[in-house]
Amino acid sequence: MKVPFTWKVTGWFMVGWSAEYEIGDVKPLRYFGEDLVAYRDHAGDMHIMTGHCRHLGAHIGHGGKVVGDCVECPFHGWRWGPDGRNRKIPGEDRVNRGLRLQVYPVVERNGCVFMWHHPEGAAPQWEMPDILGMFPELGTDPGNFYRPYPEFSRKTANEPVHPQVVLENGPDSLHFEYVHGATVTPRMLDYSAVGHTWNFLTGWPDARSDDPDRMALKIHAQMFGLGGSISAFDGSSKHRLIFATTPVDDEVSDLFYSIWWPRVPGDSSDIPPPEVRERVERQFLVTVWEDLSIWRYQKYVDHPPLSPKDAKPYLSLRQWAKQFYDVPPADAKAPA
Known part of the structure; x- marks a missing residue:
């Protein structure tokens, strides 16, 4: 790419x-x-x-x-x-x-390993957040979730995908129908660029209600730089997830995906039971591969003709992303 x-x-x-x-x-x-x-x-x-x-x-x-x-x-x-x-x-x-x-x-953090990268070796400029500590209004106790690894974690290596392209899925509402088969189109309810984070709240309208502002599901999310995003689901499912992208070289990246799924009431085991594993695999873990089917063959468009509903948050994210590029592209021409 x-x-x-x-x-x-x-x-x-x-x-x-x-x-x-x-x-x-x-x-x-x-x-x-x-x-x-x-x-x-x-x-x-x-x-x-x-x-x-x-x-x-x-x-x-x-x-x-x-x-x-x-x-x-x-x-x-x-x-x-x-x-x-x-x-x-x-x-x-x-x-x-x-x-x-x-x-x-x-x-x-929460069973995941992160490294700091700066192209010139500068020290970390912010702390990596606690994954379950975000969105405290939705709960922060690790004991309320099954372990994410290995049952609910996936890695795919050497994919021709840049980290920014992965994060641009966040403000892209219309792809859910065509890539993931969604019957309801989500709405961007709020977004903000705050320092090294880009935060957004997505709502999925309740198809059973006549009130267009009634949401069946809300997804709170924060991008912690271009390394990935952390999301908390608030609705029929109340799980957390991280989707992270790490460049291997100037052509491909490794992608990491983990889900923290709430424990079944009364279950004290750290290991999810088979019926929970089957549901999470079928409904949530497959979404990575659906997106990859597009990203693997995608050509980056610098000035896309965006839909009116996605344009402002999409362009906000692209402007925010510029702060993480401390060196020019590898193939940039030197000034004459």
């Missing part, structure tokens, strides 16, 4: 789920065109750093191991601390103070 802006976006981006990383796990990642290593140290903390050892270039994510809070290269045993500094050179009584691995800030 060709877009007129960079894929090296500034912000928080999801890279997986906490349950994928047990203590002592070391794994390779690739995001923003960089080979990375992710590991969970013996204190339980997650770290993400440049993947290649500064000694002879071995990829630490393939065969590396955790020693205390360090990760050890599988080639010659050089150890690197969570600050990226060299902590040990086998057979020597010194360390190399001039070599460092780049460190990417990491946070875990």
Whole structure:
């Protein structure tokens, strides 16, 4: 997908789920065109750093191991601390103070792992929000929901989709009929751009009522930068979800989707029962693949002829998104 802006976006981006990383796990990642290593140290903390050892270039994510809070290269045993500094050179009584691995800030929220990316390495400019802590009027207790991973989580890798294109689904009301088979067209009830967030409230009119302002379902949502959006459903279903997009390089992204589904009254298990799993899979988890059937072949239109009902929020989102591009597109021509 060709877009007129960079894929090296500034912000928080999801890279997986906490349950994928047990203590002592070391794994390779690739995001923003960089080979990375992710590991969970013996204190339980997650770290993400440049993947290649500064000694002879071995990829630490393939065969590396955790020693205390360090990760050890599988080639010659050089150890690197969570600050990226060299902590040990086998057979020597010194360390190399001039070599460092780049460190990417990491946070875990509600069982999801996020890394901060800035194309020039700047520190985080805002905090990654607590997913269930949003919209407190709808409840915030994690104990009220089944676990999102693995039953209600999905990942699709290396898709030709830019993060902004995914978020532009938010103010696009008319696609629900044609892509998702909706019998009622949702309405944008409110929206606002506030700093690094774009917030919106969508309503689904009650087809059984003569009152056009009566809503059968409301969806509260917040985009936490271009990394993704968090939504809370208020109606017949009262679940939460996150839909996140993380660039792999300048052509493709990984997409992550998780749902927090309310527990059946009286059920104390963290694992959803089969009938709940079947319903969530059939009604909600499939929507990602329906949208992907469009995004995979879509051409970005810089000045679209928008419908009057979608134009203002759509253009508001595009204007808001500009703040996350701190570098020009990779194929931008240098000024003459």
